[in-house]
Structures are given as C-alpha cells and as structure tokens.
Amino acid sequence: MSDILGALVNLDHPGHYISWGWFQMSYGNFAVVVAMVATFLVALVAPFPGRQKEKRS
Amino acid sequence: MSTTIDRQWTTRLRRRLVEQLPPDKALPDTQPSYVSSWIYVFGIVTLSALVMVILTGFVLAIRGPQWWHQSAIGHYVNSLHLWSVEIFFFAMVIHLWGKFFMAAWRGHRSLTWVTGAVTFATSIATAFTGYVSQTNFDSQWISTQAKDGINATGAGAFFNVLNTGQMLMWHIVLLPLAAVVLTAVHVVMVRRKGVVPPFEEVTK
Numbered sequence A: 001m002s003d004i005l006g007a008l009v010n011l012d013h014p015g016h017y018i019s020w021g022w023f024q025m026s027y028g029n030f031a032v033v034v035a036m037v038a039t040f041l042v043a044l045v046a047p048f049p050g051r052q053k054e055k056r057s
Numbered sequence B: 001m002s003t004t005i006d007r008q009w010t011t012r013l014r015r016r017l018v019e020q021l022p023p024d025k026a027l028p029d030t031q032p033s034y035v036s037s038w039i040y041v042f043g044i045v046t047l048s049a050l051v052m053v054i055l056t057g058f059v060l061a062i063r064g065p066q067w068w069h070q071s072a073i074g075h076y077v078n079s080l081h082l083w084s085v086e087i088f089f090f091a092m093v094i095h096l097w098g099k100f101f102m103a104a105w106r107g108h109r110s111l112t113w114v115t116g117a118v119t120f121a122t123s124i125a126t127a128f129t130g131y132v133s134q135t136n137f138d139s140q141w142i143s144t145q146a147k148d149g150i151n152a153t154g155a156g157a158f159f160n161v162l163n164t165g166q167m168l169m170w171h172i173v174l175l176p177l178a179a180v181v182l183t184a185v186h187v188v189m190v191r192r193k194g195v196v197p198p199f200e201e202v203t204k
C-alpha cells in the first residue's frame, strides 16, 4: 500500500520552497493555505442542505 | 429567611449552575435560521477532530514508541493521529476566520473568543511537543533546530526541548489537559450565550 502511495507522490528529494524576499514557505504548506482559503470561500457560498428559502417581505 | 437547606453549598451550586446554564440552553432543540450555513460547521469539525486526536493518542500511549515505529497497525494509528491533527488545525483556522469576519465576540461573547484564541495557542504548543516526541530523526532535527530559539527567550530554563521525557509529559499530560478544559469552557460559553446574530439582525 505504502509503495502505491509512494509511487504517486515522490517525496524522496529535498523540499521545494517558495521564496519571496524574506518570506519563505514550503510548497506543501502553501498548498494547505490555498486549500483553507478555498474551503472557507466554498463554506460561505455553498447551499446548506435543508435550509428553507428566505422569505422576502 | 433562608433555611439551612438554602445555605448548603450543594444547593447554592446547583441553583447557580441551573441559572447560568439552564438545560434547554445547554442542549437546545433548535437553532436560529442563520445557523444553517456551512460556516457554522467548522466548530464541530474541529471538536470531532479533537476527539479523534485524543482517542488515537490514548492508543499510542498504551502501545508505545516501538509499536508505532515498527508495526503496520502502529503506523496506521500514528497516521490517524497525525491526520486528525491536520484536520483539527485546518478546521480551526477556517472556524477562526469565520468568527473573525462575523465579529462573533459581540454581545458579551469575549470569553468565547478569548478561550478560542488561547486554545489555538495551546494547540500549537501541543503539536510542537508532539513533533519532538516522535523519537525518530525528524524529532531530533526539530528539537536541535528549536533549542537555540527557545533558549534565547529564556524559556529554556524550565522547558528543555532536548529532554525527550519532559517533552513527552507536556505532550501527553499537561497540554492536552489544558486544550480539553479550554475547549469545554469555549463550548459551554457558546451554549450560554447562544449563537451570535448576524449584523443585519442586530441593526434591524
């Protein structure tokens, strides 16, 4: 199993980094931040199951 | 005139508890309609992930390092523990952003926000002591990298990241206890105050 996963993502190399002046962050961490922002935005707009339509007065 | 029964500490404590957190507020039947949004789900996702972290942590504590390094099932439980932590932080950050933009500390809810923020800081310390308690090359690397920074703050006098036993005790006793107690206070505060109404509801 671990061989199959290992074949998908090869981690056998030094980490890759984003460098922006003094700012430095690994691609792994950057991907997590992007995923968090995306999940946050989806949570704001995605319809919630079972929610009644707002009544307009 | 107050009777002897009224003055008993059990009576006074019970009345206080019921007054502060009546049962229908502690375990409500319904929530206001604005709560039916995905953004309100992240508090409970964080809580569920925390439960998984604690349960898998118990299993790791029962079996010990040789087991989690050498056996397949040990690797599996170790992975469950790590990935539950990842989900915990992921959900907590989204929860925090949501509450920040809602200004959910409004209406005497500052203790809810503050217990949340302190839990966040405590969780970072718990994760850090977890990384240095792995007993592998990764934990050696992290602790030797961290020691100079921590010593420079002065905390090294009583918090020695090269002391595996001490770090493990912080990781499996002190910090999780603090995180769980803080989380309990946080959730009780949410129940006591009820979910904060959106800005539009307040100004109406």
Ligand code: HEM
Binding pocket: B039, B040, B041, B042, B043, B044, B046, B047, B050, B092, B095, B096, B099, B104, B105, B109, B112, B113, B114, B115, B116, B117, B118, B119, B120, B183, B186, B187, B190, B193, B194, B195, B196, B197
């Ligand atoms: C162990 C970490 C945490 C857990 C388990 C947790 C759990 C919860 C739960 C279950 C709720 C109610 C449901 C919801 O609105 O999502 C809630 C509400 C809240 N949380 Fe957290 N939370 C955590 C961390 C945080 C952090 C880091 C902050 C911000 C610094 C925060 C701020 C708040 C606030 C202000 C509310 C009240 C919202 C209201 O009254 O409407 N929490 N939390």
